[in-house]
Amino acid sequence: MDPITSYLGIACLLFTIGGIGLCLRRNAIVLFMCVEMMLNAVNLAFVAFSKIHGNLDGQVAVFFVMVIAAAESAIGLAIILSVFRSVASIETTDAAELKW
Amino acid sequence: MEDTRLALVVLVPLVGAILSYVLGRAAPRIAGILATAAVATSFCFVVSLWQALEGGQTFSFTLSSWLSFSNIKLPLEIYFDKLSAVMCLVVTGVGSLIHLYSIGYMAHDESRPRFFSYLNLFIASMLILVLGKSLPVIFIGWEGVGLCSYLLIGFWYTNPDFASAGRKAFVMNRIGDLGFIVAMAILYHSCGSLDITVLNRPEVLARIPSEMGFIAGIALFLAATGKSAQLPLFTWLPDAMAGPTPVSALIHAATMVTAGIYLMARMFGVIELAPLVPAIILWTALATSAIAAIIAISQNDIKKVLAYSTVSQLGFMFLAVGVGAYSVALFHVVTHAFFKACLFMSAGSVIHGCHHEQDMRRMGGLAKSMPLTCLSYGAATLAIAGIAPFAGYFSKHAILESLAHAHNPYLHSYGELIGLGATAIAICTAFYMTRSFILTFLGSYRGEGHPHEAPMVMTAPVLVLAVLSVVGGLVLNHGFFTYLQGPLPPVATHSGGGILGSVLGSVPGLIGIAAAYALFIVTPAVKDQIRKVLWVGEKVSSGKFFLDEILGLLVIAPFRGLSVVVSRVLDQSVSIGTGNAIGGISRAVGELTCRVTTGQVSTYVLWMFASAAFLLYCFLPVR
Amino acid sequence: MSFMEFVLAAIGIASAIGVVGFRNPLSSAFSLIVHLLAIAGLYALLGAHFLAVSQVVVYAGAIMVLVLFVLMLLNLKSESGRRIGIVRSALTVGIGLVIFLSISAPMLAQFADLPQATLEQNIKSSEGGVKAIGELLYSQYMVQFELSSLVLLVGVVGAVMLAKRKNVQLMPREGGMGGVK
Numbered sequence: 001m002d003p004i005t006s007y008l009g010i011a012c013l014l015f016t017i018g019g020i021g022l023c024l025r026r027n028a029i030v031l032f033m034c035v036e037m038m039l040n041a042v043n044l045a046f047v048a049f050s051k052i053h054g055n056l057d058g059q060v061a062v063f064f065v066m067v068i069a070a071a072e073s074a075i076g077l078a079i080i081l082s083v084f085r086s087v088a089s090i091e092t093t094d095a096a097e098l099k100w
Numbered sequence: 101m102e103d104t105r106l107a108l109v110v111l112v113p114l115v116g117a118i119l120s121y122v123l124g125r126a127a128p129r130i131a132g133i134l135a136t137a138a139v140a141t142s143f144c145f146v147v148s149l150w151q152a153l154e155g156g157q158t159f160s161f162t163l164s165s166w167l168s169f170s171n172i173k174l175p176l177e178i179y180f181d182k183l184s185a186v187m188c189l190v191v192t193g194v195g196s197l198i199h200l201y202s203i204g205y206m207a208h209d210e211s212r213p214r215f216f217s218y219l220n221l222f223i224a225s226m227l228i229l230v231l232g233k234s235l236p237v238i239f240i241g242w243e244g245v246g247l248c249s250y251l252l253i254g255f256w257y258t259n260p261d262f263a264s265a266g267r268k269a270f271v272m273n274r275i276g277d278l279g280f281i282v283a284m285a286i287l288y289h290s291c292g293s294l295d296i297t298v299l300n301r302p303e304v305l306a307r308i309p310s311e312m313g314f315i316a317g318i319a320l321f322l323a324a325t326g327k328s329a330q331l332p333l334f335t336w337l338p339d340a341m342a343g344p345t346p347v348s349a350l351i352h353a354a355t356m357v358t359a360g361i362y363l364m365a366r367m368f369g370v371i372e373l374a375p376l377v378p379a380i381i382l383w384t385a386l387a388t389s390a391i392a393a394i395i396a397i398s399q400n401d402i403k404k405v406l407a408y409s410t411v412s413q414l415g416f417m418f419l420a421v422g423v424g425a426y427s428v429a430l431f432h433v434v435t436h437a438f439f440k441a442c443l444f445m446s447a448g449s450v451i452h453g454c455h456h457e458q459d460m461r462r463m464g465g466l467a468k469s470m471p472l473t474c475l476s477y478g479a480a481t482l483a484i485a486g487i488a489p490f491a492g493y494f495s496k497h498a499i500l501e502s503l504a505h506a507h508n509p510y511l512h513s514y515g516e517l518i519g520l521g522a523t524a525i526a527i528c529t530a531f532y533m534t535r536s537f538i539l540t541f542l543g544s545y546r547g548e549g550h551p552h553e554a555p556m557v558m559t560a561p562v563l564v565l566a567v568l569s570v571v572g573g574l575v576l577n578h579g580f581f582t583y584l585q586g587p588l589p590p591v592a593t594h595s596g597g598g599i600l601g602s603v604l605g606s607v608p609g610l611i612g613i614a615a616a617y618a619l620f621i622v623t624p625a626v627k628d629q630i631r632k633v634l635w636v637g638e639k640v641s642s643g644k645f646f647l648d649e650i651l652g653l654l655v656i657a658p659f660r661g662l663s664v665v666v667s668r669v670l671d672q673s674v675s676i677g678t679g680n681a682i683g684g685i686s687r688a689v690g691e692l693t694c695r696v697t698t699g700q701v702s703t704y705v706l707w708m709f710a711s712a713a714f715l716l717y718c719f720l721p722v723r
Numbered sequence: 724m725s726f727m728e729f730v731l732a733a734i735g736i737a738s739a740i741g742v743v744g745f746r747n748p749l750s751s752a753f754s755l756i757v758h759l760l761a762i763a764g765l766y767a768l769l770g771a772h773f774l775a776v777s778q779v780v781v782y783a784g785a786i787m788v789l790v791l792f793v794l795m796l797l798n799l800k801s802e803s804g805r806r807i808g809i810v811r812s813a814l815t816v817g818i819g820l821v822i823f824l825s826i827s828a829p830m831l832a833q834f835a836d837l838p839q840a841t842l843e844q845n846i847k848s849s850e851g852g853v854k855a856i857g858e859l860l861y862s863q864y865m866v867q868f869e870l871s872s873l874v875l876l877v878g879v880v881g882a883v884m885l886a887k888r889k890n891v892q893l894m895p896r897e898g899g900m901g902g903v904k
Contacts (some may be wrong), residue, residue, distance in 0.1 A: 054845025
């Protein structure tokens with residue numbers, strides 16, 4: 001396998017691990033970290049694509065993903081804080097009002 | 101020939117309707133002035149167009165395209181010929197006088213802007229009706245005037261009786277409209293066009309199969325009976341008197357109710373396809389006219405007398421239609437517009453002056469306190485009675501004369517009978533009109549309070565119409581029939597005659613007037629004797645021939661029974677049962693599927709991943 | 724694949740498994756820091772120097788500090804209570820496997836037969852130095868760049884609003900909102 005395409009394989013693997021974590025964990029902050037990990041996996045794939053195609057557009061996309069991730073982390077952690085304030089827990093099983 | 105003025109004729113009242121409402125809400129005073137100005141402007145355009153008509157020339161204008169399918173083209177086109185010209189002049193001319201009168205009559209009403217807006221909308225619809233170049237465009241106007249009539253009858257909608265009178269008019273008109281639609285369908289199917297200029301060509305009419313022609317003619321007549329209040333659909337018109345009096349004058353006497361006559365005249369080719377149709381029209385018209393005249397004798401409400409008189413006069417016009425004398429019918433439309441509008445507006449002044457009293461038994465002696473109104477009412481009464489130099493004489497005489505020339509295979513030898521009947525009705529008309537005049541203006545005042553003369557803004561238009569009722573027939577008599585010979589078939593009548601002819605022609609009217617004078621002034625005792633003898637007749641007359649009850653029994657009762665059956669049986673078992681079953685199914689499904697939404701984020705994420713995996717597996721090309 | 728790349732990739736995957744596996748959120752967070760640093764190293768090896776630096780500063784620095792801060796603030800213990808059932812774990816891992824295969828297989832197949840020469844040429848021409856990225860950001864991606872600053876601003880405001888205590892008076896006091904009555 002070519003070294004560059006093996007980066008794509010690693011990205012896929014990291015993405016899957018993040019997704020599995022999202023399904024298995026209950027701590028909201030850990031879920032948040034798993035989402036960050038999945039974003040990172042996509043970023044890695046972007047950089048690899050940028051190399052394969054020989055232009056910098058992929059890397060610019062990564063830059064924007066980082067911007068979004070920063071904003072998302074600020075908002076996400078604020079939401080976790082307010083959830084914690086209302087149910088005194090950040091376990092997703094405890095914040096289950098949105099059901100029938 | 102295209103002419104922009106023609107579009108303005110219709111558009112000015114339409115704009116007026118919007119403006120008088122919108123601006124009138126800010127300043128109610130200007131609503132009436134705006135509306136009157138709009139109709140007067142329209143009248144000026146009509147006059148200028150009418151002046152420009154020469155020979156067989158016509159004007160037309162395409163407002164826009166309405167329907168345009170592959171092979172069906174239906175432009176929104178209006179058309180001005182001599183027949184439209186006559187109708188337009190009446191509608192806008194009498195219309196502007198009545199608008200002017202309304203300014204005074206409605207001066208104290210809260211919702212004047214709404215009133216004048218409706219009134220202008222009516223004028224616009226009526227103009228579309230008489231100007232429409234194809235039957236669907238005429239139908240727009242036809243429905244428009246029906247709507248305005250409904251809105252104006254129920255103008256004081258807080259009174260449930262008035263509102264239901266409006267509803268009655270609307271529903272009865274819908275029955276007639278069914279006929280209009282059927283006629284349109286048949287004509288389009290057989291002729292491939294609904295353009296009135298095409299439809300009256302003999303070679304086009306020849307394409308209609310005879311039995312279809314009969315149905316189309318009858319359907320058109322049904323439409324006309326709805327709009328023009330003929331048997332069996334006339335009971336809405338007396339009820340329509342619930343509206344303000346100017347509305348009765350404009351819509352339910354002078355213009356809208358003559359739309360049926362106009363339609364008959366426009367479509368005379370279709371009407372005459374089967375000779376049975378004119379015969380049916382003749383008999384229906386005679387019956388309507390007679391019944392309405394008999395009912396009018398026993399009415400005590402001044403507006404009801406005039407309403408039944410209108411029905412009776414419309415019957416007269418249909419008599420002329422039935423013998424093919426369309427221009428004679430149109431002539432009576434014009435003179436009737438003059439004197440009936442005058443009568444209604446005088447009655448309105450009386451009602452206004454007597455503090456909203458409509459019962460003639462509580463009037464009387466108003467000649468002293470309301471001299472101008474008395475004068476105009478008297479002139480119009482003489483006109484409707486058919487006394488020689490007044491307007492009604494010429495048109496009525498022309499109708500009686502054309503009845504004498506009637507030749508219809510289905511009349512057999514009864515032709516003379518119709519003429520005799522019409523003469524009897526003419527006597528009757530003179531009788532009940534004189535009665536109402538005597539009860540209202542002569543004798544001594546029997547009501548409360550002090551009656552007063554109407555303001556100038558009301559008396560002026562009434563006097564104009566009174567003058568027209570006096571001289572209108574004399575002026576129009578010479579040129580009218582030859583003028584309309586282009587769009588309508590010629591009539592063989594030389595009405596009026598010499599002095600001797602006039603005197604003889606006035607005899608029926610004079611008999612009626614004399615009888616009323618004798619019974620109500622000279623020997624009231626004899627009147628009471630007659631009432632005792634003819635008590636059955638009085639019952640029937642004041643009960644309005646029980647037509648409402650008969651219609652109720654024949655039409656409404658079965659309908660109501662059917663509704664009850666449907667609501668009890670079909671609705672309860674079938675509809676509700678089906679509804680509950682469907683509801684139950686979706687409820688069960690819902691209760692089952694709501695288990696999926698656990699509120700657990702991890703479950704949702706798992707579902708999302710599973711679906712993503714499924715989609716990826718299905719759609720990504722795995723080589 | 725060079726030795727360095729291999730080591731960094733192995734660290735990255737191992738620490739990713741650690742993020743998911745540790746029961747203590749704090750351990751997960753530290754594991755994530757290691758993971759992010761390893762990815763930064765991979766960026767550097769790929770020649771995306773600007774991104775490597777950004778990764779360290781933004782992710783491993785700012786975001787993770789924020790996460791640790793919140794963790795400490797909430798003073799959480801490790802996940803308690805019953806664990807997720809074995810059936811569900813197996814199901815999740817199975818689904819993950821399907822996803823992994825159906826993403827990676829077509830991607831790898833797509834680029835498997837690239838000529839080596841053009842690939843090396845492309846790698847050379849896409850050196851992601853600060854200058855190159857900066858030129859691209861301030862010319863072709865100017866609008867998007869400005870919009871991203873807006874996103875950050877909205878994020879900041881939103882975070883403040885969300886994290887505010889509920890008993891703090893949000894409405895302006897009487898007589899505020901100058902002129903509006």
